[in-house]
Amino acid sequence: MKIDITDIVNQEPAAEKPVSLLLLDDELVNLTLRATFLRKHGYLCLTASTYEEALELFDQIDIAVLDYHLGAGKFGSDVAALLRKSRPNVPIIILSSTLEHYFGGAEDMHLLKGHSSTEDLLEALQLLEAKRRGTPVVVDAPQFFYTRICHAIGPDVLIQFFDEKGTWVYCNEAAAEYLGRDRDWFPGRSIHAEMPRTLRDWQSIIIDVLSLHNTYIARSRKGLLNVSEDLTEDLTWSILAFPTTLHDGRPGVILTARLLTPALSPP
Structure with missing residues (x-):
């Protein structure tokens, strides 16, 4: 039988089977929102709101995302321990709103609620998915490095990273919005050239x-950020700037500003 090589070349590759996730959370609203978000990104989501429901889905999943506090004396870490025994190669992520308990047992990763966004969960899943398939894990190192620091400092703080020449390396969403620019606009631009007056004191x-x-460290009414003149005297900022090492080893500076409310009384 003669095989036409063009038929082989023109064949489309078989569609890759979607990754199956176990999502466990006793809060149905959280469970629904998480499943909806992940389904939009191509994941097959099997949801469970109880400890018992989760155990029945072990044989159908590729990755588990487990809430820590399940109520009724049940915990996601208990489910993780059982899953690790029955299917040791399944990656496990535990979501928790507290660090009061020690983590580092059966789970592969722990994400802290309130500091980890849905995008962080998606990045974690992509990393674990690549690891499970034995493919190289490639992440945007600068983005991951700076977002982790920003999450630790807090989402309500305006945060900017500069190198030794005064060039923006990273700007968080709060600072970008306040300065009236898209966050992707900042990296590679000079503070001296772009905003000589707006950020004069910085x-x-x-x-x-x-x-x-x-x-x-300072508490100031000087208007270190882009504030209209008529508002400057009514706003008080808590300012913190400190040296750091950037993701590529160069020296840099982290500049942070938090708006204090109510503002301090004038001296």
Whole structure:
């Protein structure tokens, strides 16, 4: 039988089987929202709201995402331990709103609610999925590095990272929105060239922190960020700037600002 090589070349590859997730959460609203989000990204989601329902789905899943507190004296870590015994190669993520308990048992990853977004969960799943399939894991190192720091500092803080030349390396969503730009606009641009007046005071702070290796702390009404003149005197900022090492090993500065409410009384 003669085989036409063009038929083989033109054949479309078989569709890859979707990754099957076990989503366990006793809060039905959270469970529904999480499943909806992940289904939009191509995952097959099997949901469970109880310890017992989760046990019945062990044989059907590729990755487990388990809430820690399940109520009625049940915990996601208990489900994780049983899953690890029955199917040791299934990756496990535990979601928790507290760090009061020790983690580092059966789970492969632990995400803290309130500090980890749905995008963080998606990144974690993609990483574990690649690991499960034996393919190289490639992540955006700078993005991952800076977002982790920003999550630790807090979403209500305006955060900017600069290198020793005053070039933006990273800007979080809060600072970008406040400065009136898309977050992707900042990396690679110079504070001195782009915002010589808007961020006039930041520039001298960057130089001082880098040259002296000190930390700058202040509560100020000076308007260190982009604030209209008529509002400047009514706003009080808690300012913190400190030296750091950037993701690529270069020296840099983290500049943070938190709006204090109510504002401090004038001296």
